Amino acid sequence: MTDVSTNTSARVVTRFAPSPTGFLHIGGARTALFNWLYARAKGGKFLLRIEDTDRKRSTPEAVAAILDGLDWLGLRWDEDPLYQHTRAERHRAVVAALLEKGRAYRCYATPEELAAMRERARAEGRPPGYDGTWRDRHPSEAPEGVKPAIRFKAPREGETVIEDAVQGRVVFQNANLDDLVLLRSDGTPTYMLSVVVDDHDMGITHVIRGDDHLTNAARQSQIYDALGWQRPVFAHVPLIHGPDGAKLSKRHGALGVEAYRAMGYLPEALCNYLARLGWSHGDDEIFSMEQAIEWFDLSGIGRAPARFDFAKLANLNGHYIRGASDEVLIAHIRRGLGEFESKAELPKNLSKEEWDKLRRAMPGLKERAKTLVELLENARYLFAKRPLRLEAKAQKLLNEEARALLRALLKELETLEEWNAASLERCIKAFAEEKGLKLGKVAQPLRAALTGRTISPGIFDVLEVLGREESLARIRDRL
RNA sequence: GCCCCCUUCGUCUAGUGGUUAGGACGCCAGAUUUUCAUUCUGGAAACAGGAGUUCGAUUCUCCUAGGGGGUGCCA
Numbered sequence: 001m002t003d004v005s006t007n008t009s010a011r012v013v014t015r016f017a018p019s020p021t022g023f024l025h026i027g028g029a030r031t032a033l034f035n036w037l038y039a040r041a042k043g044g045k046f047l048l049r050i051e052d053t054d055r056k057r058s059t060p061e062a063v064a065a066i067l068d069g070l071d072w073l074g075l076r077w078d079e080d081p082l083y084q085h086t087r088a089e090r091h092r093a094v095v096a097a098l099l100e101k102g103r104a105y106r107c108y109a110t111p112e113e114l115a116a117m118r119e120r121a122r123a124e125g126r127p128p129g130y131d132g133t134w135r136d137r138h139p140s141e142a143p144e145g146v147k148p149a150i151r152f153k154a155p156r157e158g159e160t161v162i163e164d165a166v167q168g169r170v171v172f173q174n175a176n177l178d179d180l181v182l183l184r185s186d187g188t189p190t191y192m193l194s195v196v197v198d199d200h201d202m203g204i205t206h207v208i209r210g211d212d213h214l215t216n217a218a219r220q221s222q223i224y225d226a227l228g229w230q231r232p233v234f235a236h237v238p239l240i241h242g243p244d245g246a247k248l249s250k251r252h253g254a255l256g257v258e259a260y261r262a263m264g265y266l267p268e269a270l271c272n273y274l275a276r277l278g279w280s281h282g283d284d285e286i287f288s289m290e291q292a293i294e295w296f297d298l299s300g301i302g303r304a305p306a307r308f309d310f311a312k313l314a315n316l317n318g319h320y321i322r323g324a325s326d327e328v329l330i331a332h333i334r335r336g337l338g339e340f341e342s343k344a345e346l347p348k349n350l351s352k353e354e355w356d357k358l359r360r361a362m363p364g365l366k367e368r369a370k371t372l373v374e375l376l377e378n379a380r381y382l383f384a385k386r387p388l389r390l391e392a393k394a395q396k397l398l399n400e401e402a403r404a405l406l407r408a409l410l411k412e413l414e415t416l417e418e419w420n421a422a423s424l425e426r427c428i429k430a431f432a433e434e435k436g437l438k439l440g441k442v443a444q445p446l447r448a449a450l451t452g453r454t455i456s457p458g459i460f461d462v463l464e465v466l467g468r469e470e471s472l473a474r475i476r477d478r479l
Numbered sequence: 480g481c482c483c484c485c486u487u488c489g490u491c492u493a494g495u496g497g498u499u500a501g502g503a504c505g506c507c508a509g510a511u512u513u514u515c516a517u518u519c520u521g522g523a524a525a526c527a528g529g530a531g532u533u534c535g536a537u538u539c540u541c542c543u544a545g546g547g548g549g550u551g552c553c554a
């Protein structure tokens with residue numbers, strides 16, 4: 001790790017810096033995606049830093065969930081992830097240097113005093129925050145036995161200007177920015193200090209993160225300046241809102257990416273959707289990540305918050321499912337089978353024969369599913385045991401007239417030599433024609449008998465995949 | 480309270496002083512079809528409001544309203 005005060009490298013280095021207190025939520029995933037895209041677009045590096053300075057709230061499970069989420073999305077990071085807590089010594093050293101320079105000081109205020117201070121400021125309509133009591137007080141006045149926190153001596157006059165790559169020029173009056181804590185009284189570094197030191201030491205050139213950090217950018221800039229370090233380019237991306245415009249809650253989308261996996265979304269679809277949410281390249285809607293890398297730039301990021309729209313995600317997902325190869329879909333289903341969430345009962349595992357059936361039915365199945373869960377729900381007829389349980393609509397369809405028709409058709413099918421979609425189509429179409437019926441009149445009862453439902457993939461495919469014995473048996477079950 | 484950001488169809492967005500304000504999702508209607516889905520065609524649907532600047536504002540400035548974020552010895 002280098003410690004140079006100027007960044008001489010022209011190479012772009014971005015980072016994703018989650019705090020491991022939970023899963024990788026959707027907003028974090030998009031932030032990671034933007035950082036990843038930008039690094040790849042500029043031929044730079046994308047680093048990962050785990051912000052676990054709050055040891056009490058950080059868990060190894062959360063770290064694993066985040067890494068797994070990034071991996072599933074296909075966002076590969078360069079180098080080993082940096083665990084921020086391992087850098088505490090370095091952080092303290094930087095604070096010592098600041099103290100030495102007179103840009104930081106010991107503060108002996110108690111939590112109670114600070115609370116009272118905030119209350120007073122609010123009541124008087126002044127900007128809240130630390131009032132600087134200990135800023136110029138002599139250390140000899142320090143109370144006995146109180147461990148001090150170290151505060152940053154922020155400039156009191158003038159302004160701090162952020163030239164944000166997304167938000168444009170943002171000006172903060174320094175009078176509104178108070179002296180933040182750099183080192184807690186227990187000697188641990190705070191976030192505000194750690195980010196600056198780590199971003200600097202890691203050579204981060206572009207900090208792309210959520211809008212909620214915009215104010216932090218001003219404070220952090222002051223620290224960069226005090227240290228004589230070059231500030232990175234900041235790009236504050238608007239947050240993602242729920243469908244109702246309110247903050248994203250668990251109810252509607254603030255889920256971990258693994259929840260999207262469980263809902264049957266494909267990572268390509270999620271990436272495409274997320275990239276399009278808040279970033280645009282003209283009217284382009286559907287594109288691969290390779291294409292996005294070619295197009296991506298900070299200038300394409302919008303300044304307004306965006307609402308999460310499941311309908312559009314589903315549409316995109318359907319597109320990617322239809323376009324995926326049968327093998328790829330099988331692989332995704334293998335991975336997700338144990339965790340898919342559905343109101344219907346889905347199998348938790350399949351036999352070799354069942355996998356084989358699923359594979360053969362895949363062309364018809366993937367044509368009509370918006371999620372893998374929906375695909376599997378539509379595939380239940382493949383695994384159902386005889387006699388099939390009929391849905392109400394299917395039951396109704398199989399009236400006396402329809403059964404008579406099936407009886408006649410059964411005779412034809414029993415004598416059929418070749419059992420494949422093409423020969424079955426010839427046979428059944430001829431049968432319908434002979435009876436003077438539209439194909440639908442024959443296909444629907446047949447569908448009901450074979451699948452127990454009124455909707456399914458093409459009926460000839462259903463017959464082929466089910467096979468002669470099973471198909472004929474299911475028809476006989478209804479006669 | 481104080482500080483900061485945002486505001487084009489219901490939603491995601493294109494647009495950078497002169498356009499019939501475009502696309503996508505969703506919705507509605509129709510075509511194709513063995514069901515469903517796909518596909519195709521058509522349709523309804525937006526510049527938050529008010530002042531300026533300008534020959535001319537969706538585009539620039541200001542104000543208002545609404546929304547969001549921050550305001551921790553959390554990150």
